[in-house]
Amino acid sequence: MPPLFHPDVPLTALNTFGLVARARRLATLSDEAQLPALLADDDFRHGPRLLLGGGSNLLLTHTEVNASVLRIATQGIRLLADDGEQVQVEAAAGESWHGFVRHTLQHGWFGLENLSLIPGTVGASPIQNIGAYGVEVKDRLHSLRALSLDDGQMHEFAAGDCAFAYRDSLFKQQAGRWLVLAVRFTLSRRAAVQIDYGELRQDLAEHGVSAPTPLEVSDAVMRVRQRKLPDPAELGNAGSFFKNPVVDAAHAAALLAQWPDLPHYPQADGRVKLAAGWLIDRAGWKGRRLGPAGVHARQALVLVNHGGATGADIVALAEAIAADVRQRYGVALEAEPVRV
Ligand SMILES: Cc1cc2nc3c(=O)[nH]c(=O)nc-3n(C[C@H](O)[C@H](O)[C@H](O)COP(=O)(O)OP(=O)(O)OC[C@H]3O[C@@H](n4cnc5c(N)ncnc54)[C@H](O)[C@@H]3O)c2cc1C
Numbered sequence: 001m002p003p004l005f006h007p008d009v010p011l012t013a014l015n016t017f018g019l020v021a022r023a024r025r026l027a028t029l030s031d032e033a034q035l036p037a038l039l040a041d042d043d044f045r046h047g048p049r050l051l052l053g054g055g056s057n058l059l060l061t062h063t064e065v066n067a068s069v070l071r072i073a074t075q076g077i078r079l080l081a082d083d084g085e086q087v088q089v090e091a092a093a094g095e096s097w098h099g100f101v102r103h104t105l106q107h108g109w110f111g112l113e114n115l116s117l118i119p120g121t122v123g124a125s126p127i128q129n130i131g132a133y134g135v136e137v138k139d140r141l142h143s144l145r146a147l148s149l150d151d152g153q154m155h156e157f158a159a160g161d162c163a164f165a166y167r168d169s170l171f172k173q174q175a176g177r178w179l180v181l182a183v184r185f186t187l188s189r190r191a192a193v194q195i196d197y198g199e200l201r202q203d204l205a206e207h208g209v210s211a212p213t214p215l216e217v218s219d220a221v222m223r224v225r226q227r228k229l230p231d232p233a234e235l236g237n238a239g240s241f242f243k244n245p246v247v248d249a250a251h252a253a254a255l256l257a258q259w260p261d262l263p264h265y266p267q268a269d270g271r272v273k274l275a276a277g278w279l280i281d282r283a284g285w286k287g288r289r290l291g292p293a294g295v296h297a298r299q300a301l302v303l304v305n306h307g308g309a310t311g312a313d314i315v316a317l318a319e320a321i322a323a324d325v326r327q328r329y330g331v332a333l334e335a336e337p338v339r340v
Contacts, residue, residue: 004027004034004037004038004041005025005026005027005041005043005044005068006025006026006027007024007025008022008023008024008025009022009023009025009026009069010022010023011023011026011055011060011065011069014052014055014071015055015056015058015060015238016054016055016056016119016232016236016237016238017055017058017059017060017232017236017237017238017305017309017311017314017337018232018236018305018309019059019060019236019305019309019310019311019314020063020308020309020310021060021062021063021064021065021310021311022063022064022065023050023065023067023069024064024065024066024067024068024069025043025067025068025069026052026068026069026070026071027044027068027069027070027071028070028071028073029070029071029072029073029074029094030073030074030075030094031074032074032181035147038070039149039152041068043068044068044070044149045149047067047068048066048067048068049067049068049069049070049149049176050065050067050068050069050070050176050340051070051072051176051179052069052070052071052072053071053072053093053094053120053121053123053124054096054097054119054120054121054124055120056119056120056124056232056238056239057120057124057127057128057238057239057336057337057338058238058337058338058340059238059311059314059315059335059337059338059339059340060311060340061311061312061315061339061340062311062312062340063310063311065340067340070179072093072094072121072123072179073094074092074093074094074095074123074181074182075092075094075095076091076092076095077089077090077091077092077095077100077103078090078091079107080184082189084189085188085189085190086186086187086188086189087109087186087187087188087189088142088184088185088186088187089104089109089184089185089187090182090183090184090185091122091182091183091185092122092123092181092182093121093122093123093124093179093180093181093182093183094121094122094123095121095122095123096120096121096122097115097118097119097120097121097122097124097125097130098116098117098118098119100112100122101113101115101116101218102116102218104185104187105214105215105218106215108189109187109188109189110187110188110189110190110191110192110214111135111139111140111185111186111187111188111214112135112140112185112187113193113214113215113217113218113221114132114133114134114135114194114217114221115130115131115132115133115135115137115221116218116221116222116225117221117222117225117226118130118132118239119232119239122183123180123181123182123183124180125137125141125183126138126141126144126162126164126169126171126180126183127169127171127172127180127338128167128168128169128172128336128338129162129164129165129166129167129168129169130167131166131167132221132225133194133197133200133221134194134196134197135194136164137164138159138162138164140185140186140187141159141162141164141183141184141185141186142158142159142184142185142186143156143157143158143159143184144156144157144162144180144182144183144184145157145180145181145182145183146171146178146179146180146181147178147179147181148177148178149176149177149178149179150177154181155178157170166243166244166246167243167336172338175338191213191214193212193213193214193217194217195212195217195220199224199228200217200220200221200224203220203223203224204216204217204220207220228298228299229299229302230296230298230299230302230304235296235304235305235306236304236305236309237296237302237303237304237305238303238336238337239302239336240276240277240301240302240336241301241302241303241318241335241336241337242276242280242301242318242321242322242333242334242335242336243276243333243334243335243336244265244273244274244275244276245273245274245276245279245331245332245333245334246267246271246272246273246274247271247272247274247331248270248271248272249270249271249272251272251330251331252264252271252272252274255274255329255331259282262274262275262278262279263275263278274331276301276325276333277299277300277301278300279325279328279329279331279333280295280300280301280321280325280333281300283321283324283325283328285300285321285324286298286299286300289306290313290316290317290320291309291313291316292305292306292307292308292309292313293305293306293309293313293314293316293317294306294317295317295321303317303318311340318335321333
């Protein structure tokens with residue numbers, strides 16, 4: 001059998017930030033039949049390791065990644081059940097997320113349309129419970145199959161076992177322990193579109209669509225995202241760099257007294273979620289650069305690599321922004337991408 005791992009592999013094309021980095025060793029998982037050999041690899045089992053999907057939510061902070069990197073590239077989409085109203089569909093971890101979303105819509109299986117064009121793989125979608133335009137993956141996820149890299153056992157997780165929260169899950173908390181291999185979704189054959197977002201409504205209106213189908217919602221989401229987010233193929237980035245911070249009600253009230261136009265979203269627990277992009281924009285960071293790292297000119301929440309940036313350049317910019325926001329508003333910003 002050919003060796004699983006290859007030494008000294010460049011990672012620059014494997015992370016959407018385009019950060020300069022190399023892996024000490026890297027293997028590609030394209031078939032679950034490789035799992036026994038993988039589990040028998042001592043360095044992988046017991047040394048530092050990194051599970052890699054599309055690399056669209058990663059911040060490689062060092063130019064040398066001293067780990068066994070496993071790139072997950074397994075493919076396959078299966079219809080498991082169909083009662084005429086709802087379907088259960090399973091996709092392998094290495095499937096492209098957006099490709100899977102469009103596949104479901106083309107088959108008349110609805111529910112993932114608002115999550116169109118999010119980069120990355122199906123296997124990574126539960127890791128930070130991806131979300132956009134009012135829908136999160138947890139709302140449609142039925143269950144998933146994951147291999148414990150601690151004991152080599154396969155586990156089934158129902159959605160309720162995954163500790164899903166805003167951009168968070170059990171798998172993000174226990175990073176590196178669980179290798180997600182397949183994710184199952186419950187989707188509907190009946191269209192029930194969610195278009196409560198101003199930008200979505202506006203785009204549909206501009207296209208003369210008053211009663212959109214899920215496929216039309218997906219098209220609208222794609223257009224809106226293409227307008228406002230930089231394409232990683234042209235300008236390296238990892239999407240939103242900071243999570244929206246959640247503060248207590250008194251803190252929010254004090255901020256709103258001073259800045260009445262601060263976008264804010266009351267939460268079920270009484271706290272208030274604030275728009276991180278607004279805080280960064282108002283602090284004057286939009287379009288600014290620190291060396292090869294910068295804040296996107298149209299979207300203050302997105303940090304970009306203007307060319308040749310290392311993780312250290314992005315970290316320096318992120319820390320400067322976070323310190324400024326803390327000083328101005330007393331709000332702590334937390335990064336969304338996983339730091340490696
Ligand atoms: C332009 C742009 C827009 C974005 N928009 C959004 C958005 O709207 N909403 C949103 O939520 N996110 C968004 N993101 C972030 C990103 O697309 C998601 O987090 C996505 O799920 C990451 O998938 P990936 O395959 O690239 O994961 P990677 O970046 O490769 O990995 C992310 C994390 O998941 C782990 N991981 C990956 N695969 C597996 C697996 N099979 N098993 C176990 N662990 C695994 C990795 O170890 C790492 O910790 C955006 C990113 C970009 C670049």
